[in-house]
Amino acid sequence: xxxxxxxxxxVYHSKTGNTERMAQAVYRGxxxxxxxxxxxxxxxxxxxxxxxxxWAHGLLLGTPENFGYLxxxxxxxxxxxxxxxxxxxxxLPYAMFVSAGNDGSGAVRxxxxxxxxxxxxxxxxxxxxxxxxxxxxxxxxxxLGMTLAAGIEMGxx
Ligand SMILES: Cc1cc2nc3c(=O)[nH]c(=O)nc-3n(C[C@H](O)[C@H](O)[C@H](O)COP(=O)(O)O)c2cc1C
Numbered sequence: 472x473x474x475x476x477x478x479x480x481x482v483y484h485s486k487t488g489n490t491e492r493m494a495q496a497v498y499r500g501x502x503x504x505x506x507x508x509x510x511x512x513x514x515x516x517x518x519x520x521x522x523x524x525x526w527a528h529g530l531l532l533g534t535p536e537n538f539g540y541l542x543x544x545x546x547x548x549x550x551x552x553x554x555x556x557x558x559x560x561x562x563l564p565y566a567m568f569v570s571a572g573n574d575g576s577g578a579v580r581x582x583x584x585x586x587x588x589x590x591x592x593x594x595x596x597x598x599x600x601x602x603x604x605x606x607x608x609x610x611x612x613x614x615l616g617m618t619l620a621a622g623i624e625m626g627x628x
Contacts, residue, residue, distance in 0.1 A: 479527065482548060499616065519548055529622070529628065571600070572601070
């Protein structure tokens with residue numbers, strides 16, 4: 472393992488594919504050819520665990536908004552990892568992306584409360600795509616992935 476490499480973790484959940492398309496675009500952004508010092512791990516929420524958080528220097532979390540909250544699978548990831556990383560995590564720079572039918576603010580509020588506990592430190596505005604995941608949304612996702620990767624590579628977060 473190259474110990475100089477920084478590590479970016481992308482964790483997402485998607486039931487019908489919208490958040491997944493966003494996550495793929497975020498991943499593409501993180502792999503921009505100008506960013507050579509960042510290794511990215513791209514995982515579904517159910518595959519991710521505490522060891523992934525302990526590995527990461529930066530975190531991107533993607534969820535649909537369900538019932539005004541995070542999806543169950545994203546909440547499960549957070550439930551499964553909180554005590555396991557407690558006291559071992561330097562404040563972890565993070566940002567989130569949300570696919571929502573028409574709102575998204577409930578998912579953001581929920582994540583922000585939970586992030587305070589870990590702690591994750593918000594380094595970018597939440598990205599909410601409402602309704603159809605269109606090309607403007609995907610462009611913003613690419614930009615988000617690039618920004619997080621470049622930021623942790625340069626050590627500015
Ligand atoms: C059970 C359920 C609850 C939902 N609740 C909300 C909601 O509270 N607010 C909202 O804007 N959209 C809501 N939606 C719509 C989803 O957020 C939206 O379809 C999203 O694009 C799904 O993402 P996915 O394709 O990644 O699963 C809900 C959808 C489902 C299936």
